[in-house]
Amino acid sequence: MSVPTIGQHADLEAEVERLKVLVRQLQGMRIVAGGVTGAGAVNYGDGFSVARTGVGVYNVTLRRPYPGQYARLFGSDQGAALVPYYTAPGPGIFTAHVVDLSGTHVDAFWSFLTVGRG
Numbered sequence: 001m002s003v004p005t006i007g008q009h010a011d012l013e014a015e016v017e018r019l020k021v022l023v024r025q026l027q028g029m030r031i032v033a034g035g036v037t038g039a040g041a042v043n044y045g046d047g048f049s050v051a052r053t054g055v056g057v058y059n060v061t062l063r064r065p066y067p068g069q070y071a072r073l074f075g076s077d078q079g080a081a082l083v084p085y086y087t088a089p090g091p092g093i094f095t096a097h098v099v100d101l102s103g104t105h106v107d108a109f110w111s112f113l114t115v116g117r118g
Contacts, residue, residue, distance in 0.1 A: 039107065055107055056098040066118050070115060083100075
């Protein structure tokens, strides 16, 4: 094992400082994530419940709502053929919509991830 040069040591110190800043920023953050079947059943994840309210429309209720704004990311295991998106009717709840490329709502597996403080 070789001893790091002065330049490599400075790079390592800078990376450690960047990681420390990231850890401070992430303190107090909470993540809720899951997968939902086309029928509206939880496939994986916890911290939420889901109810299918119509074809391709699902109300997701977070068991512990975030106190403020939070990010939501959506995906589908069927790639670009489906486009999940959301509307937010109130705190701690959002409505996920799954549509095909023509804009028609369809029942299909989808997943989400939320991130926020609290």
